[in-house]
Amino acid sequence: TFWMCSSCYMCTLWCPRGLKLTSAMAALKRLARADGSAAARRNSAFYEAFMDDVEAHGRVQETSMMQRYFLKRKSPTVPLAFLPLGMKMLRKGKVHLPSRGQGGVLKPLFAKAREMEGL
Numbered sequence: 001t002f003w004m005c006s007s008c009y010m011c012t013l014w015c016p017r018g019l020k021l022t023s024a025m026a027a028l029k030r031l032a033r034a035d036g037s038a039a040a041r042r043n044s045a046f047y048e049a050f051m052d053d054v055e056a057h058g059r060v061q062e063t064s065m066m067q068r069y070f071l072k073r074k075s076p077t078v079p080l081a082f083l084p085l086g087m088k089m090l091r092k093g094k095v096h097l098p099s100r101g102q103g104g105v106l107k108p109l110f111a112k113a114r115e116m117e118g119l
Contacts, residue, residue: 002028003043006050045072058105062095 005025012022029047032040049068053060066086070079089095 002032003047005029042073045069048072055106055110056104063097 002025005022007022007026009022012020015021029044033044046069049065049072050060052068053065057064066082086095
């Protein structure tokens with residue numbers, strides 16, 4: 001479940017014991033990636049697509065993020081599994097086409113983080 005963590009820090013802010021839960025989630029993600037198993041690659045695809053989209057647009061744009069996710073999964077059947085949910089969300093107005101937004105505004109921040117992490 002640590003792959004579902006979006007690093008919003010809400011758990012850390014609200015933790016009555018002051019635990020740095022977001023840091024623990026990030027460490028678990030790093031360890032799983034280092035493992036290199038098929039499950040780790042599959043699960044990290046969503047997280048990587050999410051972060052790539054935030055870096056590119058300054059926020060998550062659902063349609064763009066899911067395109068990135070599908071490309072990272074490298075399987076033509078994955079998008080088909082999401083089709084019923086996507087159609088339901090589209091009918092309810094929950095899916096929006098990508099907008100120009102704040103494109104690239106976070107790129108320097110991401111570059112600095114990569115530099116500090118030695119990536």
